[in-house]
Amino acid sequence: MPLRTITLLGATGSVGRSVRDVVAENPQRLAIGTVVGGRDAEALARVAVETGARFAALADATAGDALKRALAGSGIESGAGRSAVLEAVARPADIVVSAISGAAGLEATFAALLPGRTIALANKESLVCAGEAVMARAAAAGARMLPLDSEHNALFQVLGHEPLDSIRSMTLTASGGPFRTWSAEAIANAGPEQALRHPNYAMGAKITVDSASLMNKGLEVIEARFLFGLEPAQLDVLVHPQQVVHGLVTFRDGSVSAGMAVPDMRVAAAHCLGIDGRLDAPPARFLDLASGEPLTFERPDLQRFPALGLALAALAEGGAKPAILNAVNEMAVAAFLAGRIRFPGIAALVEAVCAQDFGAARAPQDVAEALAVDHDARQRAALLLSRAPFAAT
Structure with missing residues (x-):
């Protein structure tokens, strides 16, 4: 080759x-x-x-x-x-x-x-x-x-050459982040140091905070909708702390196929870079199911992790709403990392801006439209962040 x-x-x-x-x-x-x-x-x-x-x-x-x-x-x-x-x-x-x-x-x-x-x-x-x-x-x-992305790459590999109409649903898994077992009160009092302790991956600060809020999984569901051409109702999320199963595809005949690997971005990278011929994996990156802990799955708690629900709602509404959600979330995470708002303030800011009237904002048709939506949403988020009540949120 x-x-x-x-x-x-x-x-x-x-x-x-x-x-x-x-x-x-x-x-x-x-x-x-x-x-x-x-x-x-x-x-x-x-x-x-x-x-x-x-x-x-x-x-x-x-x-x-x-x-x-x-x-x-x-x-x-x-x-x-x-x-x-x-x-x-x-x-x-x-x-x-x-x-x-x-x-x-x-x-x-x-x-x-x-x-x-x-x-x-x-x-x-x-x-x-x-x-x-x-x-x-x-x-x-x-x-x-x-x-x-590990989850989408797993789903892509599971699908192979199956036609779109053979799919009943897709499930993306989430680790649950560092706050998976925390009470709502404990999560509300968490600071950046706690939010940045991802249980499985070493990543940048922004995506790690998104994983803690489960917003990252919401963004990934939106990504999957466009990447695979599915309807929002065909996409689902399960919390899977071990992060061995990265994605599941349920076919119309009832069979379910899982994409599995150790939680390591190099596995997905190797697949993409070797798409027409498998590459060698970096050392010690092979899955041994017999030596690991039992695999568990649970439904995400949208009460403790409202950011995921906001992302799913933005996907269901469509138009420019996913772009608005993303822009405000980036602003909110930056504010949290800077100590300007508390952890619940991330979802609160996203919800507040998404609830505003943006008119009949269509889905961006090109980069210029997407950047214009992004700019507008960030300005609105900045205005809310400048007001005293949000500092205590």
């Missing part, structure tokens, strides 16, 4: 690390040519040198000089700002890994959808904010969209 070149968007994050591990395990089949990061020039420079990339770009336009200094003598080209990120995306590559966190990854993901490209998608917000537009663009361009 010929060497595949990779553009890695979000190269310094947790998904980026997983992808780099898989590439290092399969040097005869994979090579990273371009890396993109957020604002940490030193970290991106280290990744660029270690992977042998030819081009490195930072989203932060003010960090360009720092990146050039960090790469001095390496021969690696670099740039910073929006134009540099889009230049990175336009460079030749067989696979583009889209792992920039949050709505910030939407424009780069959309630009990456070129003929013949394979997109390994770990930026769920691209589909949450503009699912219809992204999937339509992918189909029109002939780009192949592969899910790199």
